[in-house]
Amino acid sequence: MKATRNSERTRRQILQAGFDEFYKNGFQGASINRIVEKADTTKGALFHHFRGKNDLGYAVVREVIHPHLKEQWADPLAKSTDPITDLKRLFRRCWRDEMADGQLRQGCPLNNLAQEMSPLDEKFRKSLEQVYVGWRDCLADAFARGIKAGTVKKNVSPRKVAAFIVAAQAGIIGTAKNAQSEELLRQASRALFDYLDSLRP
Amino acid sequence: MKATRNSERTRRQILQAGFDEFYKNGFQGASINRIVEKADTTKGALFHHFRGKNDLGYAVVREVIHPHLKEQWADPLAKSTDPITDLKRLFRRCWRDEMADGQLRQGCPLNNLAQEMSPLDEKFRKSLEQVYVGWRDCLADAFARGIKAGTVKKNVSPRKVAAFIVAAQAGIIGTAKNAQSEELLRQASRALFDYLDSLRP
DNA sequence: TTGACAGCATACCGACTGGTCTGTATTGAT
DNA sequence: ATCAATACAGACCAGTCGGTATGCTGTCAA
Numbered sequence: 001m002k003a004t005r006n007s008e009r010t011r012r013q014i015l016q017a018g019f020d021e022f023y024k025n026g027f028q029g030a031s032i033n034r035i036v037e038k039a040d041t042t043k044g045a046l047f048h049h050f051r052g053k054n055d056l057g058y059a060v061v062r063e064v065i066h067p068h069l070k071e072q073w074a075d076p077l078a079k080s081t082d083p084i085t086d087l088k089r090l091f092r093r094c095w096r097d098e099m100a101d102g103q104l105r106q107g108c109p110l111n112n113l114a115q116e117m118s119p120l121d122e123k124f125r126k127s128l129e130q131v132y133v134g135w136r137d138c139l140a141d142a143f144a145r146g147i148k149a150g151t152v153k154k155n156v157s158p159r160k161v162a163a164f165i166v167a168a169q170a171g172i173i174g175t176a177k178n179a180q181s182e183e184l185l186r187q188a189s190r191a192l193f194d195y196l197d198s199l200r201p
Numbered sequence: 202m203k204a205t206r207n208s209e210r211t212r213r214q215i216l217q218a219g220f221d222e223f224y225k226n227g228f229q230g231a232s233i234n235r236i237v238e239k240a241d242t243t244k245g246a247l248f249h250h251f252r253g254k255n256d257l258g259y260a261v262v263r264e265v266i267h268p269h270l271k272e273q274w275a276d277p278l279a280k281s282t283d284p285i286t287d288l289k290r291l292f293r294r295c296w297r298d299e300m301a302d303g304q305l306r307q308g309c310p311l312n313n314l315a316q317e318m319s320p321l322d323e324k325f326r327k328s329l330e331q332v333y334v335g336w337r338d339c340l341a342d343a344f345a346r347g348i349k350a351g352t353v354k355k356n357v358s359p360r361k362v363a364a365f366i367v368a369a370q371a372g373i374i375g376t377a378k379n380a381q382s383e384e385l386l387r388q389a390s391r392a393l394f395d396y397l398d399s400l401r402p
Numbered sequence: 403t404t405g406a407c408a409g410c411a412t413a414c415c416g417a418c419t420g421g422t423c424t425g426t427a428t429t430g431a432t
Numbered sequence: 433a434t435c436a437a438t439a440c441a442g443a444c445c446a447g448t449c450g451g452t453a454t455g456c457t458g459t460c461a462a
Contacts, residue, residue, distance in 0.1 A: 005458055007409065026317055029229040032450060043451080044410045053450065106320050114379040115316040116227055119307050129380055163376070163385055164369070164392030171372020175364070178315040179330055184364055191365030195396045206428055208439065233420060244421080245441050254420065 011049045013039040018056050019064045023109045026116050027057055027124075054121065057113075061127040065110050069131060074138040081149040083142035084196045087165070091189060104185065107177040111170045136162045143199075153201050161199065168192050212250045214240040219257050220265045224310050227317050228258055228325075255322065258314070262328040266311050270332060275339040282350040284343035285397045288366070292390060305386065308378040312371045337363045344400075354402050362400065369393050 017039035021030040032053055036046050050056040073090060080086040094103075106112070110131055118125035139162035146152035172192065176185035218240035222231040233254055237247050251257040274291060281287040295304075307313070311332055319326035340363035347353035373393065377386035 005409065010409080025321065026227070026229055028227055029321070031448080033448080042411050044412070047451070048409060107316065111375065112316055115308065115313055115375055118379045118381075120226065120230070125379060125381070132376065132379060157388075160388045160392050163388040164373075164396075167372035167376045167389045168365070168369045169372065170375055171368035171370065172365075174312065174316055174371055174375070175333065175368045178319045178326060178333060180319075180326065187358075187361045187364040188368045191361050195365075195399070198396070198399045206439065211439080232418080234418080243441050246439075248421070249439060 007049075010039075010041055010045050013041065014046055014049060014056070015060055015064055019060045019109070022057065022060060022113065023106055027053075027113060028116065054123070057117070058123060058127050061110075061113065061124075061131065065113075066131045066134075069110060069135065074135060077138055077142045080142045081145045082151040083139070083146045084151065084199060086142070087139075087196060088193055091169075091192075095185065095189065099182070099185070103173070104177060104180065104182065108170060108173045111174060115174075132166065136166050139165055150201060153199050156199050165192075165196075168195075208250075211240075211242055211246055214242065215247055215250060215257070216261055216265055220261045220310070223258065223261060223314065224307055228254075228314060229317065255324070258318070259324060259328050262311075262314065262325075262332065266314075267332045267335070270311060270336065275336060278339055278343045280346075281343045282346045283352040284340070284347045285352065285400060287343070288340075288397060289394055292370075292393075296386065296390065300383070300386070304374070305378060305381065305383065309371060309374045312375060316375075333367065337367050340366055351402060354400055357400050366393075366397075369396075 014035065017035045018030075020038065021035045025031070030053075032043065032046065035056075036042055039046075046056070050059060072094075076090060077083060077086055110128065113124070114128045114132075118128060136159075140158040143152055143156065143158035143161050147154055147156070147158070169192075172185065172188040175188065176182070215236065218236045219231075221239065222236050226232075231254075233244065233247065236257075237243055240247075247257070251260060273295070277291060278284060278287055311329065314325070315329045315333075319329060337360075341359040344353055344357065344359035344362055348355055348357070348359070370393075373386065373389040376389065377383070
């Protein structure tokens with residue numbers, strides 16, 4: 001029995017437990033029974049707040065993953081006029097902070113879900129793509145400002161660079177996770193930094 | 202009833218059906234029942250040739266995915282002394298040929314399995330990592346030869362470049378699959394080509 | 403105080419899962 | 433011809449899956 005009935009709190013607990021379970025086992029490998037157990041509630045609550053497993057998945061993308069990514073990556077770059085410097089700092093911070101608590105093992109929650117679910121469920125794909133679009137747009141805008149500010153070469157295409165950086169980032173995290181190798185993470189990152197530096201005027 | 206009893210043929214049918222099913226639904230989403238149905242055989246046959254679902258997965262990586270990747274990517278580069286030119290040609294061929302039959306929808310079979318299974322099963326991770334290591338080593342060797350032949354800048358680190366290219370390739374295919382966009386695939390690829398060109402002497 | 407309804411708990415459901423077991427047909431060596 | 437051993441076939445199993453139906457309980461407006 002709960003301390004006091006609190007709908008919003010229950011919902012958040014289910015969302016968080018869902019995120020954890022999806023992150024750990026993938027969406028298809030995730031178990032609703034384990035989710036409600038971790039959330040310290042029951043199926044009645046879950047199916048009261050969400051229409052089903054898929055719906056919970058969309059909500060996790062929208063209400064857990066997206067805000068987290070936005071806060072961690074998009075917001076710090078929102079007004080940057082020197083994206084190369086700022087990106088390198090963000091990457092370094094990410095490797096240092098987040099790799100400690102399991103990113104190297106489990107990879108990127110967004111990319112994990114995308115690789116697994118986007119071919120299987122169109123709504124999933126669209127939910128996830130929205131996050132990617134936001135991240136790419138943010139990067140492209142930052143590079144456009146960088147060009148204006150003279151911190152980036154004039155003849156680069158912001159959208160092209162943004163598309164590549166997002167892809168490279170996902171790929172680096174993914175291959176490093178499979179190799180379970182910080183060394184590989186560092187090697188690939190240094191190469192990415194080389195690429196970024198090649199965009200300087 | 203089969204035309205004639207043929208152990209090797211049955212085994213190959215199960216491997217191929219397993220590959221198809223894993224590729225389409227992911228490993229956890231794959232169904233043994235569907236696999237034996239597609240392979241036009243029964244559970245008896247499957248469990249005669251393989252110890253279980255996981256064992257079939259390892260075999261698919263070893264005997265289907267690895268040889269295919271090797272033939273398609275590693276072999277053509279095995280003796281290259283101008284990896285930048287040859288890689289660009291291989292990439293272009295890949296986008297043209299394979300994107301037609303579902304690579305844009307389903308992504309890279311190796312990377313799909315890696316992202317899903319490597320955190321969940323150490324044997325899976327090692328099987329997959331072997332393929333990645335082969336691909337990276339092949340690339341690194343090609344760049345080392347390129348340096349000697351003067352087609353690549355002297356001061357680049359072959360291993361670093363190889364790690365980055367493999368990661369970028371996986372990332373590009375993955376993000377393009379999620380976006381379902383050939384345009385994104387081309388944008389990111391052109392940026393990768395820019396990077397490759399920056400390694401010229 | 404009393405309905406009315408949201409918020410949840412629990413028992414339960416059919417479908418399907420990976421895996422086992424037993425039986426049988428085919429094969430190759432002797 | 434005989435005898436194992438191999439190569440399956442198909443019934444069967446316990447367990448888990450996502451999802452539902454029903455009913456109780458706390459909350460709050462009237």
